[in-house]
Amino acid sequence: MAKLAGSRGAAFCRKPDLSRAGVLLHGPDAALLGLRRRDLVAAVTEGDPMRLTRLEPEAVRRDPAALDTALKARGFFAGRQAVAIEGAKDALTQILAPLLGTLTPDDAFLVVTATGLGPRSSLRRLFEAEGALLAIGLYPDPPDAAEITGRLAAAGGPRRLSQEASGRLETLAAELDPGSFERFLEALALYAQGAEELSAEDVAALSPQGAGAEVDLLVGAVAEAQAVRIGPLLARLAAGGTAPGSALGAVSRHFRRLYTLAVAPRGPMAAVEALRPPVRGPRRDALLAQLRIWPAPRLETAQRTLAEAERRLRSPGEHPEAALVERILLRVALMAARN
Incomplete structure (x- = not known):
């Protein structure tokens, strides 16, 4: 099957195989998809914006011929053209399927991004099964x-x-x-x-040491059920230029890490000792203390709560971002307090 993930997927985006006809970038983090899409488009077009055509999914649904025209067009500028469709859904599968099977390396390189596609997604299956296409799963794990x-x-x-x-x-x-x-x-x-x-x-x-230290304090306050500290810490981060969404993301990543450690086959203690780079001293002690107060099932619930908040922040419409983040972090901290 034609699919990649993790560092191999990121490496492909930086240096793509242009014998492919197109790539689907999918995963839960729209910001990460945007970064990798930027890398991939820049590599295909050699950074020339005149060689890129952007199409909205709804426009493609209304007029599939416009996509066919964009893919087959020959530009005035030398080099491979690219066509980007952002925010695609499974509804595009029936439109894309008959077009993608006819593409050649002389046609424009298609870059499709999509969040929220499950393993049974028809769009994922299309890009995974077609030999000239590729599906790349991108997940917000820190790069190695x-x-x-x-x-x-x-x-x-x-x-x-x-x-x-x-x-x-x-x-x-x-x-x-x-x-x-x-x-x-x-x-x-x-x-x-x-x-x-x-x-x-x-x-x-x-290194952004000042903001990093404040974020560490916020993460610790949530993970150690110190709810009274969350509001003031968020206010200090905001005053220093850190967006509430970034603070939420840091807490979410920490809870994913805690869950991975909590369910490790050899137990949390051994998992912490095996971390690379090593975690020592007060940071190690804090991590172990947090694992003692957070059982795996409650960590799973906390992860879902944080992930839903991140999705709400990324969804269209007006959101009171600071208020939403503070409310969610307080809710998570209180989960630990009830443990």
Whole structure:
């Protein structure tokens, strides 16, 4: 089946196989899909915006011929064209199926993004089954050391990382939301341009330590049922420029990590000891204390609550973002308090 995930999917987006006719990027995080779509389109079009055509799903449904025309068009500019459809649903499957089977490497490269597609999605099955197509599942797990190194190199930075620099970057990747970490890597690549190896000092020079420390405090307050601290911490983060949605994302990622540790086959203690980069000292003690007060079933409920809040923030319409995030984090903290 034609599908990729994780670091292999991210690597494909940076350096795609242009013998393919098109790619479906799917996963729960719209921001992450947007980042990888940007990488893929830039690689296909060599950064030339005149070689990209954007189409809305509803427009394609109303006029399938417009998509066929865009895919078969030959541009005025040399190089492969690209057609992007964002926010696709299964309703597009019947429209796309007869068109995609006729595409060749001379036609435009189709990039489709979609959130909320389950394993039985007809759109996923279409891209997984058709030999010239590819489905890439993208999930908000922090990038590993190899992916971080690749992204730095692609942005013009050093191709080697010291061991300490690699560990610090993996920690930051787990703490920051994907968009913030991406911007940090771009700034870091520019800062260290020309260096043969990235050092820990380079990372420290640009690390968002102030915001990171505040976010750590917020994550700890939620995970340790310290509900009274949540409101003031959110206010301080907002004053420092951290969006409520980013704070929510950090808490959500931490709870996914707690759940993974809680259900580890050899037990939470062994799972914490096996973490890479290692977690030691007060951070290790705090992690173990949180695992003692959060049984796996309650962690699962907390994850669902946080994920639903993230979906609400990404959905169209007006949302009182700060109020919604504070209410959800208080609800989660109180789950632990009842334990």
